[in-house]
Amino acid sequence: MKKVAFIYPGQGSQSIGMGQDIVKNYPLARDMFRKADDLLGVDLSEFMFQGPEESLTHTVHAQPALLLVSSAITEILKQENILPNVTAGHSLGEYSALVAAKAISFEDAIKLVHKRGQLMEEAFPKGKGKMAAVLGLQKDQLEEALAGIREKNGEIVELANINCPGQIVISGTSEGIELAINKLKEAGAKRVLPLNVSGPFHSSLMKPAASKLDNELSNVEINDAHVPIFANVTAAKVKSADSIKDLLVEQLYSPVRFEEIIEALVEEELDAIVEVGSGKVLSGLVKKIDRKQKTFQLQDKASIDSFVEWYKEGEEI
Structure with a gap:
């Protein structure tokens, strides 16, 4: 069998x-x-x-x-x-x-x-939370960049789905995700794609x-x-x-x-x-x-x- x-x-x-x-x-x-x-x-x-x-x-x-x-x-x-x-x-x-x-x-x-x-x-209030898929960064690189955003800006942005090598989804406040999109591209991400979801799922x-x-x-x-x-x-x-x-x-x-x-x-x-x-x-x-x-x-x-x-x-x- x-x-x-x-x-x-x-x-x-x-x-x-x-x-x-x-x-x-x-x-x-x-x-x-x-x-x-x-x-x-x-x-x-x-x-x-x-x-x-x-x-x-x-x-x-x-x-x-x-x-x-x-x-x-x-x-x-x-x-x-x-x-x-x-x-x-x-x-x-x-x-x-x-x-x-x-x-x-x-x-x-x-x-x-x-x-x-x-x-x-x-x-969470509609439109105030987002998620985005990050392509081309490893988990440790991503965590370091997100920690910097949290410390500097006070926005919540966290790892949400660790799907496979080079594909991780992040979740947080709309402002946190917007900051992350720019920061992660600077850190070497190939693409950061906002997802069509109604809230910051799998985050605090x-x-x-x-x-x-x-x-x-x-x-x-x-x-x-x-x-x-x-x-x-x-x-x-x-x-x-x-x-x-x-x-x-x-x-x-x-x-x-x-x-x-x-x-x-x-x-x-x-x-x-x-x-x-x-x-x-x-x-x-x-x-x-x-x-x-x-x-x-x-x-x-x-x-x-x-x-x-x-x-x-x-x-x-």
Whole structure:
């Protein structure tokens, strides 16, 4: 039997039409989409299939939409008796990983990420916080430059997503990010690209949202995970329910240590790392970290069929 990791995308991987092919081809997916619409009291499927893009990009819609597609494909694979040996997710994707590992039910998770999206949007005044992707600087160079901005200008600007060598996302106040764009170019960054997000996610400015998320999580049944999850906050395996809860709270204001997570997954000597859900962002990051690592990206029937065929190759019938 092959050894695989399932990894799950986060916000930014949403696109119009996401999930439409699996709903068309799998009754199980159709039922899950219907259930999601009912649980949220929102026509989420309509935003996903038809748009407008502005509505789908809205954090409160993008987060449950991404979890829905990822969880539906995970269930399709489960019907084929294909289960992950280990899981991980990028930011929001960690919730999809927890559903796959049976730590949180799909029903609780989709309501939880909808609420998480609301809390993240409300945590900091709209337009006052930003994020930007920095290309071509190493982590230590970046930290040194940001420390200088904090000391000199008093603005908050911090590491948010450590994605792969030479690609790190920063987060902070709008003024802090604007100062950083100029400072980091002087420090040798190839490019600094402002991101189209509604707030300074994964920075200390999210602590008010984290406190409220802690209260929400107290009302959700969290179980010990059936398979290990590599947590965003620590880049280490977690299985216990108490640790999972604490780490989800910390995750909102801590950097996503994705590069370290992929390095740890490579050490697991897996047959493949499988990106489950919308987009191909994570597969691209994996290849930048270890180009020899076999990857799959599953978001429609054709890609699912191809993966299932590979997984079952050589099995006795």
